[in-house]
Amino acid sequence: MDKFTTHTGRVAPLRRSNVDTDQIIPAVYLKRVTKTGFEDALFAEWREDEKFLLNQDEYKSATILVAGTEFGTGSSREHAVWALKDYGFKAVIAPRFGDIFRGNSLKNGLLTVELPEAAVEELWHLAEVNPDAEVTVDLEACEVRAGDRTWAFEFDEFLRWRMMEGLDDVALTLRDEDKIAAFESNRDAWRPRTLPAAA
Amino acid sequence: MSRTPHEAEGARPQTLAEKVWNAHVVRTGGQQPDLLYIDLHLLHEVTSPQAFDGLRQAGRKVRRTDLTIATEDHNTPTDNLFTIADPTSRKQIETLRANCEEFGVRIHSLGDENQGVVHVVGPQLGLTQPGMTVVCGDSHTSTHGAFGSIAFGIGTSEVEHVLATQTLPQAKPKYMAVTVNGSLPEGVSAKDLILKIISITGTGGGKGHIVEYRGQAIEELSMEGRMTVCNMSIEWGAKAGLIAPDEKTFAYVQGRPHAPQGEDWDAAVEYWQGLKTDEGAVFDKEIVIDAATLSPFVTWGTNPGQGVELSGNVPDPADLDDAVARTTAASALEYMGLEAGTPMREIGVDVVFLGSCTNGRIEDLRTAADVIKGRKVAEGVNMMVVPGSAKVREQAIEEGLDKVFIEAGADWRFAGCSMCLGMNPDQLTPGQRAASTSNRNFEGRQGKGGRTHLVSPAVAAATAVAGRLAGPADL
Numbered sequence: 308m309d310k311f312t313t314h315t316g317r318v319a320p321l322r323r324s325n326v327d328t329d330q331i332i333p334a335v336y337l338k339r340v341t342k343t344g345f346e347d348a349l350f351a352e353w354r355e356d357e358k359f360l361l362n363q364d365e366y367k368s369a370t371i372l373v374a375g376t377e378f379g380t381g382s383s384r385e386h387a388v389w390a391l392k393d394y395g396f397k398a399v400i401a402p403r404f405g406d407i408f409r410g411n412s413l414k415n416g417l418l419t420v421e422l423p424e425a426a427v428e429e430l431w432h433l434a435e436v437n438p439d440a441e442v443t444v445d446l447e448a449c450e451v452r453a454g455d456r457t458w459a460f461e462f463d464e465f466l467r468w469r470m471m472e473g474l475d476d477v478a479l480t481l482r483d484e485d486k487i488a489a490f491e492s493n494r495d496a497w498r499p500r501t502l503p504a505a506a
Numbered sequence: 507m508s509r510t511p512h513e514a515e516g517a518r519p520q521t522l523a524e525k526v527w528n529a530h531v532v533r534t535g536g537q538q539p540d541l542l543y544i545d546l547h548l549l550h551e552v553t554s555p556q557a558f559d560g561l562r563q564a565g566r567k568v569r570r571t572d573l574t575i576a577t578e579d580h581n582t583p584t585d586n587l588f589t590i591a592d593p594t595s596r597k598q599i600e601t602l603r604a605n606c607e608e609f610g611v612r613i614h615s616l617g618d619e620n621q622g623v624v625h626v627v628g629p630q631l632g633l634t635q636p637g638m639t640v641v642c643g644d645s646h647t648s649t650h651g652a653f654g655s656i657a658f659g660i661g662t663s664e665v666e667h668v669l670a671t672q673t674l675p676q677a678k679p680k681y682m683a684v685t686v687n688g689s690l691p692e693g694v695s696a697k698d699l700i701l702k703i704i705s706i707t708g709t710g711g712g713k714g715h716i717v718e719y720r721g722q723a724i725e726e727l728s729m730e731g732r733m734t735v736c737n738m739s740i741e742w743g744a745k746a747g748l749i750a751p752d753e754k755t756f757a758y759v760q761g762r763p764h765a766p767q768g769e770d771w772d773a774a775v776e777y778w779q780g781l782k783t784d785e786g787a788v789f790d791k792e793i794v795i796d797a798a799t800l801s802p803f804v805t806w807g808t809n810p811g812q813g814v815e816l817s818g819n820v821p822d823p824a825d826l827d828d829a830v831a832r833t834t835a836a837s838a839l840e841y842m843g844l845e846a847g848t849p850m851r852e853i854g855v856d857v858v859f860l861g862s863c864t865n866g867r868i869e870d871l872r873t874a875a876d877v878i879k880g881r882k883v884a885e886g887v888n889m890m891v892v893p894g895s896a897k898v899r900e901q902a903i904e905e906g907l908d909k910v911f912i913e914a915g916a917d918w919r920f921a922g923c924s925m926c927l928g929m930n931p932d933q934l935t936p937g938q939r940a941a942s943t944s945n946r947n948f949e950g951r952q953g954k955g956g957r958t959h960l961v962s963p964a965v966a967a968a969t970a971v972a973g974r975l976a977g978p979a980d981l
Contacts, residue, residue, distance in 0.1 A: 323837075324830045325709055325809050329948040334927045338581065338594035340555035340601045342662075352950050375830055377710045380743060380809075381946060382927075383553065383645040385661035403710055406745060407645060411661035424830075463677065465537045476663070477564070480541060480671045483533050487569075487673055490532045490543050495777070497770035498545060499633050501575040501612050505763035 309416030310473035313445040314397045316370030318434035319360055324375030328408060331379065331387040345386055346393035361394075365438035373430045374401045379408025379419075388415045398444040400451065402427055413466055414476065418444060422451060426458045446471060519784035521681045522750050523716040526656045526781065530639045532673055539677040545638040545655075547668050548624045549576035549611065551602040552929070553643025557666035558605040568609045570672045575633065576606050576613040579623045580929045584892050584919035587617045595930065609669075622895020622921040625649040625863040629733065630897055632762025636751035636778040641668055646863045646945065648739040651748035652732035653755055654781045656716060658746040679745050680790040682715040683783075686723035688797040693978065695873070696731035697865060697943070697962035699723065700738045701803040703795065705813040712744030715791065718783060719749050723797035729758040730869040737864045738945050741810040750782040802977045804850055805947045805960040807838035812947075814850060816965060816977055822846035841949055842957050843937070850975050853959070857940040858889040858970040859952070860963060861919075862926040865943035866894025870963040871902050875910040877967035877978045882915050884973030889916035889966075890932065892924040916970065928953045941969040 336348035353359045360366055372391065378401035379387060388411045391399065398418040412419040422430075433440050433453055442453040446467060451458045469476070480487075520528070533541040547570075554576070561568070568574060581595040590596040599616075606613040614620040620627060625646055628634040640650040640657035643665040650657035660674065668674055684703060719735055727735065732749050739747030756775055759765050766774040802816040812835065814821060823835035823846065839846065844853070860866075860874050871893065883889045891911045893899035899921050902908055908918050925932040926944035934940055934956025943966050947958040959975060968976040 322833070324834050327709075327809065327946075327948045329927075329946065329951050333950055333954070334580075334929045337552050337929065338592075338598050340559075340598060342556045342559075352954060375834075377708075377743070380709050381645065381740075381948060383643055383659040383661055385553065385556075385643075385663060388661075403713065405710075405743065406713060407659055407661060407740075411663065414661065414663040465539065468537075476675065477560075477566070477667050477670045479538075480667065480673060480675065483541060484671075486533050486541070487543070487671060491672075494543075495773070497766040497774045498638075499635055499764045499766075500572040501546075501633060501764075502572040504612055505631070 308414065308473045308475060311416050311418050311470050312447050313443060314370065314418070315441050315443040316397060317368055317438065318371045318373050318430055318440065318442050319366045319369035320431040320434040321360055321372055321374040322431055325377045325380060326374055327381035328379055328384050328387040328405070329381055332384065332390045337384055337386050342389055343393060345390035349390040349394040370395055370397045371442055371444060372396050372399045373427055373434065374399065375427070376402040376424065378404050380405035383407045385411045385415070388412045388417050392417050400427065400430065400444070413470055416470065416473065418446060418470065420444060420451060420460050422458050422460055429456065519787040521783045521787045521789060522654060522718055522781055523656060523681050523748060526637050526639070526654070529637065539675045541673050542639055542676050543673055544641050544668050545573060546628065546633055546640045547574045548628055548640070548642035548647070549574065549665070550579050550624050550642070550644065551598045552580045553662050554605065554665055555598065555601045556662050557669055558609065560666040561609070561669055566670045568611060568669045571610045573672060574611050574669070576602060576611050577621055577624050577627050578602060578615055580923045580927065582616055582922040583930055584922050584924045584932055587920055591931065619896050619900070622897065623863045623866060623923055625737065626867060626894035626898060629653070630762070630895060632759055632764040635759055635765070635774070636755060637781050641674065645740040646737050648744070648747050649733050649737040649863055651736035651739065651746050652729060653759070654748055654751035654778070656746050656748060659740060679716045680714050682712065682717045682791040682793070683789040684717055684719050684793045684795065686719065686721040686795045686797050688722055689726055690723050690797045690800060693964065694800050694802060695962045695964060696727050696734040698800060698803040700735045701805065701810065701813045701960060702800055704738065704742045704811045705803070706793065707742040708811045709741065709809050710743040712739065712742040715744055717744045717747045719747060724749055725752065728869060729754055730867045733867065734864055738810065741945060751778050802962060802965055804965060804975060806842065806844060806850065807835065808841055808947055808949050810945065810947060810960060812838055813960070816850055816975060818850055820844045820846055820848045820850065851980065852974060854939070854974040855887060855941045855959070855969055856938045857934060858887060858966050859892070859925045859940055859942040859944060860890065860966050861892030861894065861924055862944035863894060864945045865963050866892060866898065868898050868901050870943065871898065871907050872905070874963040874967035875907040877964055878914045878916070878971060879910050881971045881981065883970045887970055887973050889970040890919060890925060891916050892919045893921045895921045925952050927951060941966050941975060
């Protein structure tokens with residue numbers, strides 16, 4: 308996984324709440340068997356509208372997406388995160404995220420930061436007035452900074468460490484392989500098994 | 507180790523979900539989240555290819571092929587069993603088959619009698635039982651909570667993690683109760699109930715919580731109704747939803763292919779009987795609903811929380827207090843092509859979809875068939891009936907339900923996810939309006955530009971006959 312410590316870039320102000328993962332990437336784009344190549348699929352239906360945010364020249368180079376609350380609700384598709392990353396986003400800021408989406412993002416080095424509605428409103432305003440304005444998302448300091456404004460955000464200490472180190476979850480878990488084996492040796496015998504297939 | 511669940515942590519009263527959680531903790535404490543053991547891992551073709559690829563790259567195996575099972579559902583055709591016209595869909599299914607063969611995972615492919623929507627297949631085989639942890643790379647995994655299990659959807663990285671380790675690191679959740687007192691009135695179904703709940707909580711109201719549905723109305727639901735309720739837990743943002751197992755649950759599991767037998771059955775039931783929330787256990791949050799006040803419920807907007815009574819009208823965004831909610835509602839109405847104030851019953855539809863992991867089980871088909879029997883699908887309306895699994899389809903045929911639907915003029919299909927998410931050719935065309943028994947009315951969910959109203963099976967069938975949103979009482 309890519310490491311994330313801090314990132315500075317421009318903001319794409321997406322003034323919408325309840326942006327579900329079907330909007331981020333429609334199901335017809337989920338047929339690939341690779342983890343990359345999803346950039347064209349990001350917000351595919353909205354991007355057909357030439358007035359859509361990401362079709363405007365001033366936001367084409369944005370790397371920080373700022374959206375309304377309940378971003379990434381719905382389907383568990385990790386493709387939503389891959390599409391955002393492939394398109395070039397490094398971080399997403401919203402008041403609240405869907406749980407599965409948030410988990411997926413942090414496993415792929417895409418930083419998702421929860422800031423209050425008022426801060427999101429300020430960032431929207433800033434990017435609308437001045438699309439070139441640079442915003443910094445600093446995971447080390449747990450701060451978002453724009454000009455003379457600073458917003459602190461909360462971040463789970465373990466997840467933060469994992470993200471800053473770019474650690475692979477499977478390898479971390481396998482350090483406790485002995486505990487898994489011990490648990491398995493104690494499982495009730497009647498617990499169901501898929502194999503062999505029952506008649 | 508047949509310890510009873512409440513012995514796990516001394517005498518402190520615990521909720522059902524806490525008991526199930528604690529019984530699966532492999533590692534706890536320190537800075538890391540709890541490591542949970544996973545009893546059952548379900549796979550399908552869409553969210554697994556990159557996970558298997560990850561295993562291959564790292565030289566890892568599937569740790570417990572005996573706790574893993576795959577089926578083909580999201581991409582599969584429903585008009586035939588063998589020809590997948592779209593090459594990318596075909597590639598994805600072929601990839602799943604090759605991965606299952608390479609890694610030794612059991613798979614139920616198209617044409618197999620146990621093929622079907624992954625959340626219909628698990629319970630049907632008796633693999634879903636009380637007190638388990640069940641995961642799948644699909645957000646509607648919450649369905650399996652109906653058996654008193656902790657079941658939730660995961661992303662592809664997590665699929666890889668479970669394949670490799672049979673565990674998942676999980677931050678401790680919060681616990682919520684939704685208590686539904688009294689009985690549901692005649693003609694009000696599990697689907698109406700859950701749509702009502704989501705309209706109260708909004709799409710994010712359950713975030714971070716495992717929800718226990720309880721109370722008289724929940725106890726009175728059939729197992730299939732309970733699956734419908736738990737299925738849509740994710741639509742209000744809950745981590746998972748579950749219902750305490752009871753005699754109904756045990757009866758549903760008993761005799762299925764993977765149900766415990768003989769002494770094992772007795773040991774299992776003894777354990778399962780302890781799976782209930784202790785007297786005095788504290789929930790972080792509780793919602794109380796009076797079942798008697800409920801009536802058939804449908805959605806008007808583009809998220810499942812935007813719902814209203816079938817007897818109601820399309821709401822006016824101007825009546826909403828919150829500015830963002832107002833904008834969201836206004837853009838939903840624009841997308842849906844609806845005017846505020848229109849009676850829901852006056853909204854005409856082009857398509858009716860009966861199926862999905864929410865409402866594609868045998869009872870759903872029976873309910874709809876009861877309504878439609880001896881009647882005709884309205885002219886200009888296309889009704890599609892897609893059983894949740896090959897077994898459901900077979901059972902429906904045994905009961906003659908296929909004939910009821912076909913005689914009414916509906917399209918009788920093979921099993922799969924179908925128009926719930928339109929990954930296969932079953933899609934709405936731009937501007938088409940559907941009454942759908944599925945779970946999501948998101949923009950474009952059922953096909954680009956398609957407009958979806960979520961409804962119960964009874965409302966779906968009545969709507970097909972009336973040509974506009976209707977309940978059986980309106981016919």
